[in-house]
Amino acid sequence: MASSAKKYVLGKDIDLDREVVRDARGRRISSKRADKIAEEVIVQVVGRPSLTGPAKVSPEVKARVPEKLKIALEREAKRQGQTPSALIRQALEDFLDTA
Secondary structure, three states: OOOOOOOOOOOOOOOOOOOOOOOOOOOOOOOOHHHHHHHHHHHHOOOOOOOOOOOOOOOOOOOOOOOOHHHHHHHHHHHOOOOOOOOOOOHHHHHHOOO
């Protein structure tokens, strides 16, 4: 059973540009840096939508390819305004006739 104790407790707001707050590596955290960190965390938490269905994990397929093929894939994806993953999915669907 999960503990009901809070892991984090919010304190009062502070002005990061006036007060010196440092991260675990000793680097200063400014308001601008805090905003960037927050954006990065939100992207990680939200993630990408499932291709399989709601609340389901989409399986991942990996393959090694020659560097020339990877460069050509990235170039074509950029030309079409798509991601390399989208082009790979389309190629597999066409090849396997599963669309």
